[in-house]
Amino acid sequence: MIRDFVYSRAKTIKEALDLLEKHKDDYKIICGGQSLLILMRQGLVAPENLIDIKGVEELSYINFKPKEGLKIGATTTHREVEKSSITKKHYPVLVDMEENLASVQTRNWGTIGGNLAHGDPAGDPGPVFIALNAIVKMANMEKERILPLEEFFVDFFETALEEGELLLEVQLPAIPPKTAIMYEKFNIIKNDQGIVSVAASLTVDDGGSSCKDARIVLGAAAATPIRAKKAEQILIGKKLDEGLLEKIGKKASEEADPVADIHATEEYRRHLVKALTKKMVRKAWEQAITLT
Ligand SMILES: Cc1cc2nc3c(=O)[nH]c(=O)nc-3n(C[C@H](O)[C@H](O)[C@H](O)COP(=O)(O)OP(=O)(O)OC[C@H]3O[C@@H](n4cnc5c(N)ncnc54)[C@H](O)[C@@H]3O)c2cc1C
Numbered sequence: 044m045i046r047d048f049v050y051s052r053a054k055t056i057k058e059a060l061d062l063l064e065k066h067k068d069d070y071k072i073i074c075g076g077q078s079l080l081i082l083m084r085q086g087l088v089a090p091e092n093l094i095d096i097k098g099v100e101e102l103s104y105i106n107f108k109p110k111e112g113l114k115i116g117a118t119t120t121h122r123e124v125e126k127s128s129i130t131k132k133h134y135p136v137l138v139d140m141e142e143n144l145a146s147v148q149t150r151n152w153g154t155i156g157g158n159l160a161h162g163d164p165a166g167d168p169g170p171v172f173i174a175l176n177a178i179v180k181m182a183n184m185e186k187e188r189i190l191p192l193e194e195f196f197v198d199f200f201e202t203a204l205e206e207g208e209l210l211l212e213v214q215l216p217a218i219p220p221k222t223a224i225m226y227e228k229f230n231i232i233k234n235d236q237g238i239v240s241v242a243a244s245l246t247v248d249d250g251g252s253s254c255k256d257a258r259i260v261l262g263a264a265a266a267t268p269i270r271a272k273k274a275e276q277i278l279i280g281k282k283l284d285e286g287l288l289e290k291i292g293k294k295a296s297e298e299a300d301p302v303a304d305i306h307a308t309e310e311y312r313r314h315l316v317k318a319l320t321k322k323m324v325r326k327a328w329e330q331a332i333t334l335t
Pocket of ligand 1: 071072073074075076077078079080096117118121143144145146149150152153154155156157158159160161165166167168204208209210211234235236237
């Protein structure tokens with residue numbers, strides 16, 4: 044049963060920040076409610092004040108500039124990211140990711156800001172955004188601040204958001220030339236959360252003969268989405284071959300720090316990390332070398 048609460052609705056960022064300040068002793072922000080309401084129904088969260096930001100239109104946008112990249116406002120829904128002509132053209136990996144995230148109903152309500160702020164290590168946008176080198180913008184009454192998304196995730200369901208802070212936007216820099224990004228999650232039920240997921244972003248040199256940059260990000264394989272930095276280093280400066288791919292997958296599975304739960308044992312998760320890393324790195328490499 045959900046405990047009684049006082050409901051307030053913000054229509055602007057300023058109204059939202061005022062409400063956060065006013066109720067700073069005991070509040071929860073609600074946007075699409077797709078994650079929060081589950082916790083409230085289970086009695087795991089019982090705020091005195093519920094501050095609804097779903098109607099903050101200022102935070103609902105997808106903007107793109109070729110040199111700066113993409114900016115997605117926090118109240119933008121998953122469905123808007125999925126259906127946007129901008130993401131389709133410039134960041135197709137986001138469309139693939141969204142098409143496999145939950146149901147259309149959940150994507151219609153759930154937002155990018157809510158997903159990131161929830162801090163679920165099995166969330167889909169986190170690994171993809173980190174592979175894309177994302178930055179998040181937050182604000183409280185006094186100031187705005189930015190943080191690499193990698194540093195935003197602190198622990199299981201814990202983020203760097205402080206009391207009184209609102210997540211405003213996620214920024215994705217322009218994708219460098221000859222860069223391919225792939226993402227996949229492994230699940231038993233289609234569009235369910237991943238038991239493990241892997242995103243890989245590879246940049247190859249002009250001749251397509253060696254890897255200039257690599258970002259490999261593991262989801263649901265630790266308390267937060269994590270970079271497999273040692274696995275990335277194996278590839279940088281080299282040309283991908285089967286021997287290297289095997290080493291990269293093995294190293295990523297060693298860097299993972301998965302839990303055992305009702306979905307999978309720790310050992311099985313490590314096995315999945317290895318298999319998915321190899322698959323994503325291979326796919327990203329094969330695409331990157333064809334790019335002009
Ligand atoms: C059936 C089902 C299946 C799902 N499957 C998937 C899946 O496959 N992959 C996946 O990634 N997710 C999945 N989800 C999770 C869900 O889609 C996301 O977490 C959703 O995007 C949350 O957004 P929301 O706007 O509904 O957030 P809410 O539920 O409103 O809020 C979530 C949390 O974020 C905080 N919050 C929200 N907005 C802000 C903000 N701007 N600033 C600061 N804090 C904020 C809230 O206080 C709360 O703690 C699923 C959910 C359901 C119900």
